[in-house]
Amino acid sequence: MEELGLIGIIAFVFYTSLSYAAPLIFTGLGAVFSERSGVTNIGLEGIMQIGAFTGIITNLMLADTFKGMTPWVAIIIAMVIGSIFSLLLAVSSVTFRSDQIIAGTALNMLAAGATVFLVKKIFDGKGQTPYIQETITRFDIPVLEDIPVLGPLFFQNVYITSYLAVLAAILGWFVLFKTPFGLRIRSVGEHPTAADTMGIKVNRMRYIGVMISGALGGIGGAIFSQTITLDYSAATISGQGFMAIAAMIFGKWNPLGMMGAAIFFGFAQSLSVVGTSIPFVQDIPTVYLYILPYVLTILAIAGFIGKSVAPKALNQPYIKGQR
């Protein structure tokens, strides 16, 4: 490690940060869509578990068929399953007006139970899957990798998923703030009655918001399990979903702000993992790095670091004719 030099260390921390940030960005983007439509999705932790589980299982099953493409196929399947799973939240909290926090908690319990149940079912009582063989590989980005200094720093030996996550966040921002669809999503989260008056189907938009969050949470989980843990067990996803929600709040319900927060949280996580081999950083007790994202989020939502204001109609089921 001492041989790496300054550029080497920075590059090392940078790509570890980004690889931890990618799942957070996708899931956090999901959280933005769901909450902007007025539905708190505490269940994203569980949705990530479903995504991580689906990613690993499909990867193991399909590796012989798809070879190097397997992780991508697994991500797409995890996206679909995540979206279907999130329907449970939509049905119970949008249609049947359950408390969104309770429904989300139930979603988390269900995911934790169901994924481990299936792992034990499939692997004869073992609580852990085998390791996957086809992983998401790191590679150099053509042309950009040749830029002096910046090339080795940012564009060599990276997970492509990290850059896809950044693109997704930018796309998400565009959709949410520059398209009629995004305006509709936001309007049902801010003032559903007004939106309804303008002919927007409130509950339909909320279903869409929740299902987008399920799809993105599924992607986030599948990326996490296929880049970081490489297997699935009960301990695979422990708090990443909640951290993605934290990133959304820290980023003030804006996809770009969320992305910045997620990258920062990824940075904190990576320091806690690789920091032991970096001078200066190794002197910081890791507990500070572990709790940093959560403490910052509390400070942010308390208004000590700019004011984070949630969508107005968050947590309220929409009942036609009720004021």
Add this chain to the structure above:
Amino acid sequence: MNKKRLISLLIPVLAIVLGLIVGAIIMMVSGYDPVVGYTQLWEGIFGDPYVMGETVRQITPYILAGLAVAFAFKTGLFNIGVEGQLIVGWFAAVWVGLSFDMPAVLHIPFAILVAGLAGALWAFIPGILKARLGVNEVVVTIMLNYVALHVTNALIRGIAGKDTTDRIAETASLRIPFFEEITMYSRMHGGIFIAILAVIIIYFILQKTKLGYELKAVGFNQDASKYAGMNVPRNIVISMVISGFLAGLAGAMEGLGTFEYVATKTSTTGIGFEGIAVAVLGANHPIGVVFGAILFGALKYGSLNMPNPPAQIPSEMITIIIAIIIFFVASAYLFQWLYEKFSKKKGVK
């Protein structure tokens, strides 16, 4: 009994029945035998004195965790942080159990009190933020769960030098020899009395005191409470602090009763989240919480017998069933909707 009361009792019962039926269907679809499965579940709860003792042991922290969630909910607060408050309470209880030398009559109450205070302090943070700045307590409590997890892990390594502390002193232990003898040396401990006492006290506070009345009033309507001259921010803080105290007690049950030590954790214990399930099933009523805790505690412990032959069903089946029950209870409107559909078809209004 009036109709509203009847419905509020009927919904949890319906939800439990539906949850167990859906569970049976899932078992069948997965190629397991639900009759054998449920039989083994039953034996895992009532099979012999040992499992019965262990079942009571499992129910004990569930009562307190459920009570913590339910109490905050009465004031309109959602304390998702019971998990974190429980973790700090657990640590605090073990710390007192390890570091002080005093007779049992003092040691046990002192350790329990410190555990409760640790939980209360942890809950004070979201309480004061909500009361003074209007910050959403759900988010703050979720974040504090993970802060609690990592901070206690660091503290455990700090005081023990390894990932597990030593056992607490005999004088701080909740173990009762009589319980051990009648339950074939299960880990059932005296904490169950503390849990029941807490239920009675909370019931009394909510039903018979001015404080309880104010807390409930704030939960019903903050504006009306304010105009009636109540100090809304103060009530919010008090509610969170009492809720956190109860959660800390739940941690003490684990630290002084079940395990008698504390170890570092890679993820949350789950008891706090199951406390939410207990409170939801118990309709946030102290007595309801007891029933909720008995049901979920028994299911949870009994499920450990399900992976044994001949059933060989993963114990996570029960987590799935509990989640389904909660979905049904939470979606109470579903039953209303079904009822209306059903009545319309028959032409009855």
